[in-house]
Amino acid sequence: MFLSRVQVDTDNRRKIKDLTHLGAYHNWVEQSFPDEIEASVRKRHLWRLDRINGNLYLLVLSDEKPVTEKMEKYGVPGRLVTKSYDRMLNSLTENQQMRFRITANPTYSVFQSGDKRGKVYPHVTVEQQKKWFMSKASKNGFEILRHDTGDLNDENSFVFDIISRDRPILGRKKNRNVRLSRVTFEGILRIKDVDLFKHMLVTGIGREKAFGMGLMTIIPLE
Template sequence: MYLSRVEIDTNNRRKIKDLSHLGAYHNWVEQSFPDEINSGQRQRHLWRIDRLNGKSYLLLLSATRPAPKEFERYGVAGTAVTKSYDAWLDQLKVGMVMRFRLTANPTHSIVEPNHPKGRVVPHVTIEQQKQWLADRAIGAGFELVGHRETESDKIHEFAFDVVSHDWPMLHRAKGHGVRLSRVTFEGLLCVKDLPTFKQTLTRGIGREKAFGMGLMTVIPEVQ
């Protein structure tokens, strides 16, 4: 596995005019793997957009290295970096406390007369979004540090934050678009089930993974 990052050239109008919706970013990611396109064997790629210190970055997790030229297509020249992710995964241990960042699409299903199998709708309040992540933590191999619930489920203490929430556009078909709920969480976690946690890091959490959701990254918490 490889983790790659490139600064998006937001000051170059010619470059970014195409990046008007999530589908365009998805195409950028896919075009960064020409060998997969030529062989007809597409791999799943996790990615997200990070905004740090006034700059925007495309962060990409993939089984193979992206082609440098294609990966920098909409980026600032010379800013693309790719590192081995397997080496990082090998350093993880049960009990490690990590600072995490996750961009996800928190949703739930509601049953309606016209949708007997359930209609997927986004969680819209911060409390709902945080509870969505809390409900998935143990099953994803980690525990949220500082999170507490009473047995009566009346008290919730979340030690992590929603640092951003927006509604980017996705054009699923020509002339038809839909806005997706994109939420970024930050906080502390403790690794509980190492194999499951590694799967979470490499496979993502939640829906819309092809469109910039689900990628969680972690760094050790400095004691």
């Protein structure tokens, strides 16, 4: 697998005039793998938008390397970096501590009698969104570290926070903008089950993965 990053050329209005909604970014990602399109093999690519030091970056996790010309279509020329992801995955060990970042779509479902699929609603408060993320930890092979406050019931002791929350436009439907809830979490975790954790890293967490949600990236603590 490969993790790629390119700086979005936000200073070039002519170049990015189409990037007004998440659906356009999704299309950019898909078009970066023309061999898959030609073979009618549409693989799911996890991706995320990161804003770092005032610059906007597109990150993409994929089985194959993206085509440079396609991935730089809306990017700054020469700013595409692609690295092997397998080496990092193979280096993971139980109890390893990691700094993490993930952008996700915290939601819940309400089922009514006779429903095969519940109606999906976004979590809207910071407290709800944090609890949603904490509920995903054990089933995905990790735990969030805690400050030693002596109170195991103190939810503020967990070493993570929300660094951004917004409702970007997904696209348009019946002449109105459709929006998604987007939340970015950062913190420190400990790996508890390597296999579950690896699976989560390559498949993502939560809904709307095709539209920039669910990709977690990690950096080992020194």
